[in-house]
Amino acid sequence: MKAWAAALVAAALSVGLAGCWSNRPVERRNLALMLGVGPAPHHQLRLLFQIPTRAGLTGLTKGSGSGSEPSFNIIEGVGTTLTDAFAQAQAKTTRDLYLGQVEVVAFSTKLSPQEFEQARNMFSRLGSLDKTAYAVATPSVRALLSLQPRSGELPGIILASNFGCLSCNVEHLERRVWDMETASYNRGINLWLPLLTAGKSGFEINQMAVYADGHPVLTLSPAETQALGYVMGLTHKGTVSFRWHDHLVALRGLDARPYFHLTWVQGRPHIDVTLRITGALAEYLGGELTPEALSEVQATAEHLIARRVTAVLRRLQQAKVDPVGFGQAWVWFHPGRFARLGSWRQAFSQAAIHVEVQLRLHDIGDLT
Amino acid sequence: MAWPFRQRIPLDARGQDQHDASAAVSRGEEATNQLQAAEATLRAIAPVDASGLKEVETLCGHVGSWIDAMLEDLTQPQGNLNRYGGSVEAAYERLKNTVGTSPDVVLRKFWLGSQARWPALLAFVDGLADNTMIDRDILMNLQLYPIPQGGQAEVVFEAVHQAAVAVGHVSTEAEWDKLLVKLIAGNALLFLEGASQVLVLDTVKFPSRSLGRSQTEPSVLGPQEAFNEISLTQMNLLRLRIQSPGLRFTELTLGNRSLTQVLLVHLDDVTNPALVSAVLERLNSIQRDSVQTANEVAEYLADRRWTLFPQTRQTDRVEWVAREIMAGKVAVLVANDPFAIILPNTLMDFYRTTQDYASSFWDTTLTRMVRFLALIIGIYLMPLYIALTSVNTDLIPTKLLLTIAGSRAGIPFPPISEVIIMWLIIEVLREASARLPQQMATTLGTVGAVVVGTAIVKAGVVDDIMIVTVTLTALGLFTSPSFELTSTWRWLFWGFIVTAYVFGIYGIVLMTVIVLAHVTSLENYGVPYFSPWGPLRVRELSDTLIRLPLPFLTRRPLTLRTVDARMSERTVQAGSVDLYAGQRRARRR
Numbered sequence: 001m002k003a004w005a006a007a008l009v010a011a012a013l014s015v016g017l018a019g020c021w022s023n024r025p026v027e028r029r030n031l032a033l034m035l036g037v038g039p040a041p042h043h044q045l046r047l048l049f050q051i052p053t054r055a056g057l058t059g060l061t062k063g064s065g066s067g068s069e070p071s072f073n074i075i076e077g078v079g080t081t082l083t084d085a086f087a088q089a090q091a092k093t094t095r096d097l098y099l100g101q102v103e104v105v106a107f108s109t110k111l112s113p114q115e116f117e118q119a120r121n122m123f124s125r126l127g128s129l130d131k132t133a134y135a136v137a138t139p140s141v142r143a144l145l146s147l148q149p150r151s152g153e154l155p156g157i158i159l160a161s162n163f164g165c166l167s168c169n170v171e172h173l174e175r176r177v178w179d180m181e182t183a184s185y186n187r188g189i190n191l192w193l194p195l196l197t198a199g200k201s202g203f204e205i206n207q208m209a210v211y212a213d214g215h216p217v218l219t220l221s222p223a224e225t226q227a228l229g230y231v232m233g234l235t236h237k238g239t240v241s242f243r244w245h246d247h248l249v250a251l252r253g254l255d256a257r258p259y260f261h262l263t264w265v266q267g268r269p270h271i272d273v274t275l276r277i278t279g280a281l282a283e284y285l286g287g288e289l290t291p292e293a294l295s296e297v298q299a300t301a302e303h304l305i306a307r308r309v310t311a312v313l314r315r316l317q318q319a320k321v322d323p324v325g326f327g328q329a330w331v332w333f334h335p336g337r338f339a340r341l342g343s344w345r346q347a348f349s350q351a352a353i354h355v356e357v358q359l360r361l362h363d364i365g366d367l368t
Numbered sequence: 369m370a371w372p373f374r375q376r377i378p379l380d381a382r383g384q385d386q387h388d389a390s391a392a393v394s395r396g397e398e399a400t401n402q403l404q405a406a407e408a409t410l411r412a413i414a415p416v417d418a419s420g421l422k423e424v425e426t427l428c429g430h431v432g433s434w435i436d437a438m439l440e441d442l443t444q445p446q447g448n449l450n451r452y453g454g455s456v457e458a459a460y461e462r463l464k465n466t467v468g469t470s471p472d473v474v475l476r477k478f479w480l481g482s483q484a485r486w487p488a489l490l491a492f493v494d495g496l497a498d499n500t501m502i503d504r505d506i507l508m509n510l511q512l513y514p515i516p517q518g519g520q521a522e523v524v525f526e527a528v529h530q531a532a533v534a535v536g537h538v539s540t541e542a543e544w545d546k547l548l549v550k551l552i553a554g555n556a557l558l559f560l561e562g563a564s565q566v567l568v569l570d571t572v573k574f575p576s577r578s579l580g581r582s583q584t585e586p587s588v589l590g591p592q593e594a595f596n597e598i599s600l601t602q603m604n605l606l607r608l609r610i611q612s613p614g615l616r617f618t619e620l621t622l623g624n625r626s627l628t629q630v631l632l633v634h635l636d637d638v639t640n641p642a643l644v645s646a647v648l649e650r651l652n653s654i655q656r657d658s659v660q661t662a663n664e665v666a667e668y669l670a671d672r673r674w675t676l677f678p679q680t681r682q683t684d685r686v687e688w689v690a691r692e693i694m695a696g697k698v699a700v701l702v703a704n705d706p707f708a709i710i711l712p713n714t715l716m717d718f719y720r721t722t723q724d725y726a727s728s729f730w731d732t733t734l735t736r737m738v739r740f741l742a743l744i745i746g747i748y749l750m751p752l753y754i755a756l757t758s759v760n761t762d763l764i765p766t767k768l769l770l771t772i773a774g775s776r777a778g779i780p781f782p783p784i785s786e787v788i789i790m791w792l793i794i795e796v797l798r799e800a801s802a803r804l805p806q807q808m809a810t811t812l813g814t815v816g817a818v819v820v821g822t823a824i825v826k827a828g829v830v831d832d833i834m835i836v837t838v839t840l841t842a843l844g845l846f847t848s849p850s851f852e853l854t855s856t857w858r859w860l861f862w863g864f865i866v867t868a869y870v871f872g873i874y875g876i877v878l879m880t881v882i883v884l885a886h887v888t889s890l891e892n893y894g895v896p897y898f899s900p901w902g903p904l905r906v907r908e909l910s911d912t913l914i915r916l917p918l919p920f921l922t923r924r925p926l927t928l929r930t931v932d933a934r935m936s937e938r939t940v941q942a943g944s945v946d947l948y949a950g951q952r953r954a955r956r957r
Contacts, residue, residue, distance in 0.1 A: 024758070026776065
């Protein structure tokens with residue numbers, strides 16, 4: 001009898017203390033799929049939530065677009081802190097704003113370093129926020145969150161599918177919220193985020209914004225992003241075109257395996273970068289493709305890619321940012337020397353960098 | 369012609385006690401006479417309704433006759449109320465006033481012998497006794513049997529016993545309590561005047577249905593025969609399948625009033641004797657007035673009575689009972705119930721069927737895996753749905769969550785209420801179809817599935833995904849091949865639902881651990897319920913989720929600790945047979 005009573009008490013306590021009374025079914029929550037942080041007037045912060053509408057949800061269920069009705073709503077909150085902004089946004093809706101399924105968190109490139117740090121700090125502390133959400137930088141948060149893709153699908157789903165697909169883009173520019181936390185605590189590396197813009201035909205993801213001290217100090221062009229992607233192992237479907245003896249040559253599917261070696265010579269870092277790239281010959285107009293010609297094509301492409309990579313690394317040196325993580329790799333092996341170094345960014349800006357490219361074209365005929 | 373038996377017994381020649389007894393008899397008759405006189409007086413005085421008095425008079429007559437009969441027995445030399453005293457008339461009165469009040473009990477007084485007439489009484493239960501045997505083999509023979517003139521009662525009795533009745537099984541009995549039991553069982557009782565014993569003639573005719581197919585455990589391949597309610601038929605069917613002389617039937621009678629025959633069946637040279645004696649001991653300890661079903665015995669045989677998991681398996685498949693007995697288990701047959709109880713069992717035993725051994729091992733392995741998968745779906749699908757849509761919404765892939773949210777848009781109830789509604793509908797349909805004839809049950813199932821399912825979605829009470837989930841759950845839970853386990857999983861299903869709603873995924877894991885801990889703690893007559901997984905017996909895994917070819921299954925389950933552990937020898941080697949090898953050898957020679 002005592003055992004039964006104890007079991008009943010334990011069951012009652014478990015149910016009472018489990019907090020199940022606050023559980024809300026999924027349809028009674030406002031599922032935020034995209035979250036944007038941007039500056040607001042008077043040194044305030046703007047928080048935007050992209051919430052799918054009922055039309056958007058049922059359109060998803062039926063496997064078609066939502067028709068004339070918008071597939072999502074934007075709920076906005078403004079406040080001195082993000083907490084205030086969140087509270088204001090929550091006050092505008094009768095349902096619980098749920099952050100557990102956020103797919104994309106967008107940071108405005110116009111945020112001040114303090115505001116950016118404030119946002120990053122809050123998101124790292126916010127337990128209900130899904131830390132696996134993709135983090136992006138964007139010039140205009142409102143424009144990004146308001147873009148309705150022509151397919152009628154929910155933007156958050158499209159972006160998540162895009163980021164999650166390794167072979168869908170030239171560069172696999174995937175950054176998650178937890179990567180931001182990692183970058184903020186790791187030494188010898190600078191934070192970078194993919195720069196996501198709302199174009200006329202949809203989202204454009206082919207640029208990279210490199211941060212230093214909470215501010216995007218460098219925005220790389222698509223070509224520079226691709227070149228840096230070789231060094232960072234992010235470029236999987238790179239292309240390069242050039243003229244060789246009046247023949248138009250194009251290579252595609254360039255996939256790099258980067259190796260680098262850092263040594264200190266006379267108090268200055270020397271970085272030897274080796275890129276082993278494989279790819280396919282996409283176009284070769286005019287003339288017969290002999291083995292000798294193919295070797296020369298490869299050599300020309302190697303030279304061209306090395307030049308481009310060197311150029312982008314020089315730009316990084318000039319901006320004193322190291323998104324690749326040369327310094328981070330070094331600190332793992334020499335933490336004491338790194339601590340005595342003072343500023344890695346300064347040292348990196350003075351580093352001697354040598355890039356060697358080893359290209360091997362494994363496919364010269366099949367253009368599929 | 370008046371019945372002269374009373375006059376044939378000289379009451380006045382039996383001493384003082386007999387005089388007292390006769391005085392008592394006269395007092396019984398006297399009371400009846402006085403009542404009759406009183407009734408007549410009343411009628412003469414006035415138009416009084418004397419029907420009440422009439423009833424008392426009738427009752428008094430019965431009681432008087434009964435007392436007369438008992439006193440007749442008491443006045444015999446052995447002087448015992450529970451013993452037949454040799455008076456056919458007294459036996460007649462006694463039977464007439466006890467069991468004879470029922471219309472199916474026939475008491476036939478007749479003359480024995482064609483020349484010398486010897487009073488006799490034949491008692492039997494109409495319907496339970498074979499009328500052909502009564503008429504042709506007993507009555508006709510007895511009436512035509514030539515009894516010598518002036519013979520002694522014991523001589524006549526012996527002649528009748530040895531030569532007159534043409535019945536296979538004849539025994540003698542004198543005690544009334546045993547005679548009545550045998551009479552009710554369908555035997556015919558032959559009372560002879562002056563004899564000290566009664567002949568018990570086996571005329572039992574079992575009212576039985578023909579052997580049919582098993583309705584609870586249908587099988588596509590293999591034997592289809594199922595037991596009927598008759599113990600004798602059950603024994604015969606088992607004898608046909610196990611012709612080993614080691615097959616033993618131990619008979620018991622359970623039920624203080626129903627006196628139900630129960631048979632404990634085992635293989636003497638295989639089954640662990642400790643198991644047999646333990647089951648026998650437990651059977652003997654059953655004290656009930658009535659035993660009508662096998663389950664009334666089975667519930668006494670379980671080691672743990674409060675557990676949800678069944679410990680005894682009940683089946684009406686003859687082949688399956690024979691197989692389990694051959695494996696070293698015991699079976700308990702209960703008269704009037706076609707289901708035999710098999711024990712001890714493990715959880716895996718409830719997932720084995722006849723078809724598993726009647727079809728190829730590939731087919732069996734696939735079927736068992738499907739059953740296991742269906743069980744997992746049945747138990748976990750709905751709790752996972754509840755947990756992921758109500759508690760741990762961050763663990764579900766976004767696209768799937770949005771699909772669910774889209775499907776649930778506008779539904780007024782939370783998922784837990786939907787589950788309750790849907791499951792209630794399923795249980796009601798299930799119960800209704802079980803109570804209806806087969807043809808109507810099919811219609812009801814169709815109506816329930818199509819009409820109610822479609823209508824409830826259209827009405828917006830339940831969403832589409834819930835219908836799919838509930839259907840898969842119901843199908844999964846009902847794939848359990850043994851009937852006993854279905855209710856177990858249905859109960860546990862609700863445990864999982866509640867914990868999933870309260871604690872989410874954590875609750876499902878917690879519940880799983882609790883169930884596993886409970887199952888591994890169960891034992892049934894010393895056999896671990898979760899074996900061969902817990903404790904792990906690698907060799908016995910060959911007949912669990914997968915089944916190896918039968919030549920590889922050579923041993924009986926180790927946990928049964930049988931006298932003979934080996935079930936078969938691996939004498940047949942796989943490989944091709946060369947039919948022309950002999951010819952080639954001859955040519956070479």
